[in-house]
Amino acid sequence: MTGYNSNGDVATSNANGHQNGHNGSSNNNGNRQLTADYTAQENHTNNINSQEKIQCYLSTEELRALRVMNEDTYPYEVIQEIADFIVKGSNMRPKIGIICGSGLGSLADIIQDAKVFEYEKIPNFPVSTVEGHAGKLVVGNLEGAVVMAMQGRFHFYEGYPLAKCSMPVRVMKLCGVEYLFATNAAGGINPKYSVGDIMLMHDHVNMLGFAGNSPLQGPNDPRFGPRFPALVNSYNKELINKALEIGKQMGIEANMHVGVYSCLGGPTYETIAELKALRMMGVDAVGMSTVHEVITARHCDMKVFAFSLITNKCATEYSDKKDDEANHDEVMAVAKNRQKACCELVARLIRQIQASS
Ligand SMILES: O=P(O)(O)O[C@@H]1C[C@H](O)[C@@H](CO)O1
Numbered sequence: 001m002t003g004y005n006s007n008g009d010v011a012t013s014n015a016n017g018h019q020n021g022h023n024g025s026s027n028n029n030g031n032r033q034l035t036a037d038y039t040a041q042e043n044h045t046n047n048i049n050s051q052e053k054i055q056c057y058l059s060t061e062e063l064r065a066l067r068v069m070n071e072d073t074y075p076y077e078v079i080q081e082i083a084d085f086i087v088k089g090s091n092m093r094p095k096i097g098i099i100c101g102s103g104l105g106s107l108a109d110i111i112q113d114a115k116v117f118e119y120e121k122i123p124n125f126p127v128s129t130v131e132g133h134a135g136k137l138v139v140g141n142l143e144g145a146v147v148m149a150m151q152g153r154f155h156f157y158e159g160y161p162l163a164k165c166s167m168p169v170r171v172m173k174l175c176g177v178e179y180l181f182a183t184n185a186a187g188g189i190n191p192k193y194s195v196g197d198i199m200l201m202h203d204h205v206n207m208l209g210f211a212g213n214s215p216l217q218g219p220n221d222p223r224f225g226p227r228f229p230a231l232v233n234s235y236n237k238e239l240i241n242k243a244l245e246i247g248k249q250m251g252i253e254a255n256m257h258v259g260v261y262s263c264l265g266g267p268t269y270e271t272i273a274e275l276k277a278l279r280m281m282g283v284d285a286v287g288m289s290t291v292h293e294v295i296t297a298r299h300c301d302m303k304v305f306a307f308s309l310i311t312n313k314c315a316t317e318y319s320d321k322k323d324d325e326a327n328h329d330e331v332m333a334v335a336k337n338r339q340k341a342c343c344e345l346v347a348r349l350i351r352q353i354q355a356s357s
Pocket residue numbers: 100101102103130153155183184185186266287288289290327328331
């Protein structure tokens with residue numbers, strides 16, 4: 001059962017919670033303890049009411065993640081409260097929202113006059129549980145524009161429903177954001193792609209959507225957008241063209257592509273058969289994010305620019321090579337190596353948006 005109390009705080013009790021919590025991981029294990037009485041701990045630390053008594057080992061962070069995880073929907077008013085908290089707390093009204101992909105959090109480090117909000121201090125906000133996703137929201141100036149950047153996104157495989165994964169996009173909208181910049185780490189399926197390349201997204205294949213999952217599932221609130229939004233032209237062509245031009249100026253045009261991304265649920269990387277199938281469908285790069293954020297952004301009429309950093313090459317033929325196995329350490333290492341170029345691309349594009357507005 002879920003609901004909001006008069007302060008807009010989450011009040012939840014959900015019998016699935018302990019199962020999710022057991023399976024979930026945390027990026028902070030320092031606080032792990034036997035939570036013999038879930039109700040008592042929750043009431044004590046989070047001031048919420050729960051009918052459940054759960055015996056399990058959970059850190060305080062995991063308990064919070066579990067609580068937020070079990071919220072099904074974010075009504076407009078709750079999103080508005082979160083947006084107000086950010087706008088008032090930063091005294092800034094951002095125009096551009098940035099979501100940093102795995103290992104690409106340094107995009108937010110170039111923001112000046114930054115006001116930093118830790119996710120766990122933002123009311124009703126989920127928490128990041130993945131390495132390479134710091135869990136901070138940074139509001140400040142970048143190339144003359146006020147931006148808000150998420151250092152850490154939420155993934156389906158963390159246990160969050162898609163609507164929750166992309167809820168921050170709606171927060172951005174109600175903060176005043178007009179442009180969404182989404183970045184991700186992805187495996188390159190197109191044989192022409194190399195590790196370290198940047199693929200500007202011009203379309204996607206929504207595999208989770210094929211399976212009947214959408215961030216827009218459930219009652220539609222027309223204050224965000226229409227019940228049946230169209231998704232052709234989701235990726236802003238003008239921004240893609242500007243980015244290609246910037247790529248030339250930076251001398252990285254040979255490492256830049258325009259292609260199709262697909263999001264799978266993860267957390268497993270793909271089998272060879274799956275990669276073959278994706279390639280046949282016209283997919284160039286595969287990851288575990290972004291698509292639901294783009295859908296949510298287009299639903300509320302934001303302009304979208306998104307790119308994938310190719311962190312690994314996906315094998316589409318069977319072999320015994322250990323190299324063919326993707327791993328998150330490699331993903332992070334490549335992202336670290338290429339973060340300078342990614343930051344520069346984003347900064348220059350924002351400069352151009354500012355210059356033409
Ligand atoms: O958040 P992104 O999409 O950049 O992260 C990708 C997908 C998984 O979270 C992780 C796998 O290595 O990288």
